[in-house]
Amino acid sequence: KGKYSLIGDAIANEEDSDSGLFYKPLPCFGCGIGWFSFLLGFVFPFAWYFATYLYFTNYYRRDPRERSGLAASAIAALIFTVALVITVLVLVFSGR
DSSP: OOSOOOOOOTTTTTTTSSTTGGGSOOTTTTTHHHHHHHHHTTTOTHHHHHHHHHHHTTGGGSOGGGHHHHHHHHHHHHHHHHHHHHHHHHHHHTTO
């Protein structure tokens, strides 16, 4: 009947396709590894470097929802590193 074809119900075909891939919650209390590392980095800055490593090794290809958190952690790691280098240079050259 007509010119349209039935493509099926996405919920019914969830097991057969990748349509249900992003229905599962993210790890680390549901906020993802990237955002969890970003928040944890304010207490343990090494977490930012771990997330930066994951970002540059394309970990977000497993789940694109992780990309923004990993990128935020990479930017925080960059800012922290620049601030640390400036602080060390000021302390070294100030004569202390």
